[in-house]
Amino acid sequence: GAVVSQHPSRVICKSGTSVKIECRSLDFQATTMFWYRQFPKQSLMLMATSNEGSKATYEQGVEKDKFLINHASLTLSTLTVTSAHPEDSSFYICSARQEVRTEAFFGQGTRLTVV
């Protein structure tokens, strides 16, 4: 099956610093990658959609200057949380989709804690 690897699984950072989260499709080429945020006991909230080689499309209310997304290759997308604040603490999950398949595959998620 298709495997998506997300790294790191947990990160603690100080307020004001930036954190980069990587999402890799290990055995397929991901034409589209998605970034979600999940609050405790809640559903996933789509933050942005990225296609390889083009700018990400952000959902309404998501600050694109704060959540920088780069999809430089067909197997790697990164989410950088810039100038992180405690309210950015959350569980971030990426997913990747191959052009010819209907389903998306998810990474393991990253637990970000900003102190």
Add this chain to the structure above:
Amino acid sequence: GNSVTQMEGPVTLSEEAFLTINCTYTATGYPSLFWYVQYPGEGLQLLLKATKADDKGSNKGFEATYRKETTSFHLEKGSVQVSDSAVYFCALSSGSARQLTFGSGTQLTVLP
């Protein structure tokens, strides 16, 4: 717009009980439907899917049938196990980007 309405949880069952988690959807066009499962502290795993009306998705004893007439995709399992304890998400995808729209999730706890 698209939306998914999922049975409120939490659901607590005894081992070997029958499980149903209801899911209905609203979508334009012909969406694909999915059930994903999330274990504590992890991402989502695809459990099953159906891409057109009357399709039945099945995996690990779980089943769901794409019912266009009732716009439903209810998840069922005849005999649950403790290891099935997790959060289950119903989702649909449509449109050119095939973005997923998720339901609110249902926490299932199976007691031995």
